[in-house]
Amino acid sequence: MIPYVRDIQFEYGACDQVSPLIRRVVADNPGPFTFKGTGTYIVGHGEVAVIDPGPDLPEHLDAILKAVSGERVTHILITHHHSDHSPLAGPLKAATGATIYGCAVAGHEAEDTGEVKMEAGHDHDFRPDLSLCAGGEVSAPGWTMEAIPTPGHTSNHLCYALKEENACFTGDHVMGWSTTVITPPDGDMTDYLRSLEAIRAHNFTTLWPTHGPPIRDVTPFIDAYAEHRQERMDQILGALNAGPARIRDLVPTLYADVDQRLWPAAARSMLAAMIHLARQGKIVAEGEPGPDSEYRLAALNA
Known part of the structure; x- marks a missing residue:
């Protein structure tokens, strides 16, 4: 926290x-x-x-x-x-x-x-x-x-x-x-x-x-700041474990406790997290990672 x-x-x-x-x-x-x-x-x-x-x-x-x-x-x-x-x-x-x-x-x-x-x-x-x-x-x-x-x-x-x-x-x-x-x-x-x-x-x-x-x-x-980012990425991986998804589908669930006025910003930060996770080889996207791409766990794509 x-x-x-x-x-x-x-x-x-x-x-x-x-x-x-x-x-x-x-x-x-x-x-x-x-x-x-x-x-x-x-x-x-x-x-x-x-x-x-x-x-x-x-x-x-x-x-x-x-x-x-x-x-x-x-x-x-x-x-x-x-x-x-x-x-x-x-x-x-x-x-x-x-x-x-x-x-x-x-x-x-x-x-x-x-x-x-x-x-x-x-x-x-x-x-x-x-x-x-x-x-x-x-x-x-x-x-x-x-x-x-x-x-x-x-x-x-x-x-x-x-x-x-x-x-x-x-x-x-x-x-x-x-x-x-x-x-x-x-x-x-x-x-x-x-x-x-x-x-x-x-x-x-x-x-x-x-x-x-x-x-x-x-x-x-700063430690808590960094841990929060990791928790958000862990939440994304957990959500994708249930199946492929798009950012617009994940934001209302993963940011349910956040002011809805900030959801557009949350979607942009989630895109940044998706790009980071794709670089790490943990997830893959249809084509280049983007705001409307479908994402899935890399293991499920094999």
């Missing part, structure tokens, strides 16, 4: 000092995929970094600029290109002259459509000024940040480690309020599980997700 943390105290537009080096301003964009809204983090004093400025909401830009009044924004750090994380980077750069850091997506993946449309969507216009796809370090007086490539939720996802506080800004890679949606083709379960272990290996004291409160008991939480 994942020990979710969902208690977060804030007011929209207000700037809260949440650690010696970290401030947070929450955007007014709550929803089933954003929880209470996008938490934009400001790191440092004097010369500061802004992490995930969020959706292009003029009132949120105003709140960020008010929070850094009298200071200089030198770095804008983006975890990934979803529209609740990166679109405000351009307006914030225009207002401050800061450099945008992140990782561009190699290609323009198609938007999800119809039944499986994701609420957040993609920010196809996102282009960092400087790429951190391979990792790297950025700093200013008083703070040092290491970019950690964490593909999985998206192919270009980055986490940012704040060395002075042994903390990590995890974007959507690890969230306290919910599990992370993995949406193929840009999202990849195999990459995600590998990236999860990479964050676990750092032994951070605190994780700061873009949505929701911080995670303080880090290692047990």
